[in-house]
Amino acid sequence: MSHNTIALNQQRQPLQHLESVWLFGYGSLIYKADFPYLQCKPACIYGWQRRFWQGSHDHRGTPEAPGRVVTLVAADGARCVGMAYQVTPETFEHLDHREKNGYLRFFTELHWLDGFGQEVGVVYVASADNAAYLGPASEADIAAHIAKSQGPSGTNSDYLLQLAQALRMLSEQDEHVFAIEQALLLQLEQR
Template identity: 30%
Template structure:
């Protein structure tokens, strides 16, 4: 876990990297729960394509969507491919509060690496803050067999609710916005098949 000082240092380093000033708006890129539960005020949102990373269930969740004894999985941006998500424009006056909340939410353990990356939108390219996966953390999960993935997602539950709820909420948010993610849709299809198979045994 990062200390408060380490988390604040990371936040300030990210803003310093782009030479942020209090009057400057910034963009934040969401690819998971930020799409459907941003928890910060924004003045604009756009669908955005990020190249070089893809959405994957590659991060153990031992609190929010699981426990230390039975961890769940949450999305991270792993290297390779591309990802369609949502970019949010935060007014300059709101950046300090929004970023403080973001760092508490996304950076409690240092599992992500915040980067400023180019994202493509229908209204032109933007540079947005993106939380990418830190492969060096022990919370990083390389690709696992489908059967194991289904078991983890179906069974795990944390303080924010079931892991499966998180996965399906993200899939629904993408579907509502007409953003295609073949990998995630495959996971959803597998979950439907898996839960259908185990339902009789739970009766």
């Protein structure tokens, strides 16, 4: 599958018939809501874990030297915390462009972190069959990759550090993200 998924998302999952849609963000969407929304609240989804296994050719890297950003991978018993935004269907024109690098939209059940309810929402997931997928590596190797990557949206290091800070603000302990953050900070100190 191509890493530009704009047309595929719009064809597979038209949303114009809906009044509003909940969007679940688990990466930069947690801390960078560059779109209008009706409301937002902390949420989680079950059966998925956040992993720095997706290449970024368009934001935190280039086609010649992609950065590494997060995607979700299925994992029994896992829980992934993020932010949910209630948006109008028109907002997906911007979001589909922002998340075009291999991510497909799926509906999933969102659970509010305050424990009061749930809602069906949309999440973008980049699976192993897209052209930008980089796959697993050790935390040290991922950190080294992130340390040298940069793209039109800034450094890959900034993406990782902002995500780690946003997760702390949500009181979320994500061992994968925090291990890569620690490895990155050690590498940056040694420069």
